[in-house]
Amino acid sequence: MGSNSVRREGDSLMVGLGETPPSTDLFAEDLFADRVVLVTGGGTGIGKAVALAFADHGADVAVVSRNMDHLTPVVEEIESRGGRAYATTVDVREYESVDTMTETVVEEFGGIDVLVNNAGANFLTPTELLTPNGWRAVVGTILDGTAYCTLSVGEHMIENDGGAIVSMGATNSVQGAPYHAHSGAGKAGVHNLMQTVASEWAVHDIRANTIAPGIIETEGVTEAAGGELPEEILQDIPAERFGTPADCVPTVLFLTSPAAAYVTGGYFAVDGGQLLASSPF
Ligand SMILES: CCCCCCC/C=C/C(=O)SCCNC(=O)CCNC(=O)[C@H](O)C(C)(C)COP(=O)(O)OP(=O)(O)OC[C@H]1O[C@@H](n2cnc3c(N)ncnc32)[C@H](O)[C@@H]1OP(=O)(O)O
Numbered sequence: 001m002g003s004n005s006v007r008r009e010g011d012s013l014m015v016g017l018g019e020t021p022p023s024t025d026l027f028a029e030d031l032f033a034d035r036v037v038l039v040t041g042g043g044t045g046i047g048k049a050v051a052l053a054f055a056d057h058g059a060d061v062a063v064v065s066r067n068m069d070h071l072t073p074v075v076e077e078i079e080s081r082g083g084r085a086y087a088t089t090v091d092v093r094e095y096e097s098v099d100t101m102t103e104t105v106v107e108e109f110g111g112i113d114v115l116v117n118n119a120g121a122n123f124l125t126p127t128e129l130l131t132p133n134g135w136r137a138v139v140g141t142i143l144d145g146t147a148y149c150t151l152s153v154g155e156h157m158i159e160n161d162g163g164a165i166v167s168m169g170a171t172n173s174v175q176g177a178p179y180h181a182h183s184g185a186g187k188a189g190v191h192n193l194m195q196t197v198a199s200e201w202a203v204h205d206i207r208a209n210t211i212a213p214g215i216i217e218t219e220g221v222t223e224a225a226g227g228e229l230p231e232e233i234l235q236d237i238p239a240e241r242f243g244t245p246a247d248c249v250p251t252v253l254f255l256t257s258p259a260a261a262y263v264t265g266g267y268f269a270v271d272g273g274q275l276l277a278s279s280p281f
């Protein structure tokens with residue numbers, strides 16, 4: 001535990017930089033009762049943790065991605081906890097596929113109240129080695145995918161009296177950094193898109209916000225980093241640890257709940273302080 005933590009022994013509601021408690025210790029059990037939540041990339045990593053948490057708070061949850069093998073276990077897990085869940089495949093880079101996904105989920109659950117644009121892709125590469133296809137694979141998933149899901153589900157939300165959208169950005173969108181040309185540009189676009197949507201769709205009772213995870217330990221980021229997260233990175237993280245999917249969950253739940261009714265167009269880093277400047281001394 002870092003020296004800046006305030007923590008009492010055995011107290012799960014500590015305030016500080018320790019572990020994030022399970023959302024069920026923080027939010028009402030029925031916070032999302034009668035709500036339908038769609039999580040893209042909901043079969044792995046952060047998306048899976050978010051999908052399970054929404055279900056724990058009463059939501060009907062749809063998880064979508066390209067590969068059913070990732071999704072089926074999440075549906076089974078939610079159903080085993082007594083919730084309702086549904087999975088369907090989608091490639092968020094293809095608008096037709098996205099529109100079919102929206103129709104299918106609306107047909108299954110009768111509507112969509114919350115959209116979590118979580119599907120993502122990344123790999124690290126020197127910019128001069130980035131091929132047009134590599135650019136498209138990443139920017140197509142991050143930016144086109146977020147835009148297509150927002151347009152398709154947004155149309156439905158506009159017709160149906162509102163909703164809340166949260167998109168996963170990344171701290172690498174704030175300033176350029178080596179090996180992130182595609183990912184950084186795509187994530188910057190995601191935040192800008194959420195701000196525009198927030199400004200235009202407030203009249204439709206739709207809120208849109210961006211969450212920027214720092215480095216969250218998942219199989220996806222480990223693969224994107226080339227198989228291992230270098231420990232040296234921890235020197236730049238005041239919390240002195242990598243994040244976990246559980247660290248991202250409460251911010252997603254807060255931003256899509258009525259507690260955030262006046263919060264839209266925002267950018268929320270969940271990064272253990274990674275974006276803060278390092279000491280000049
Ligand atoms: C160390 C700290 C890192 C901090 C990063 C923090 C910011 C963000 C983090 C995250 O987003 S973590 C989550 C990442 N999760 C994933 O990436 C999971 C999904 N990943 C994928 O789907 C693939 O890895 C993919 C490559 C991103 C997409 O796969 P797809 O099947 O669509 O494409 P391919 O046909 O395999 O390849 C397309 C194109 O891209 C080139 N390419 C793929 N991998 C690499 C690589 N590691 N290095 C360089 N180039 C790569 C591939 O060669 C193809 O291009 P062409 O050869 O056809 O020109």
Ligand SMILES: NC(=O)C1=CN([C@@H]2O[C@H](COP(=O)(O)OP(=O)(O)OC[C@H]3O[C@@H](n4cnc5c(N)ncnc54)[C@H](OP(=O)(O)O)[C@@H]3O)[C@@H](O)[C@H]2O)C=CC1
Pocket residue numbers: 040041042043044045046047064065066067068070090091092093117118119120121122141145168169170171212213214215216217218219220221
């Ligand atoms: N982990 C981290 O350190 C950070 C993560 N983020 C962002 O958070 C989000 C989740 O990251 P994380 O959990 O680590 O990543 P994962 O790799 O675990 O998750 C990515 C998910 O996106 C899905 N996906 C990828 N491409 C597509 C596509 N074309 N269509 C539909 N679904 C797709 C994948 O499922 P499938 O293969 O079945 O399609 C997978 O479930 C991403 O947006 C990521 O960029 C941002 C900053 C840091």
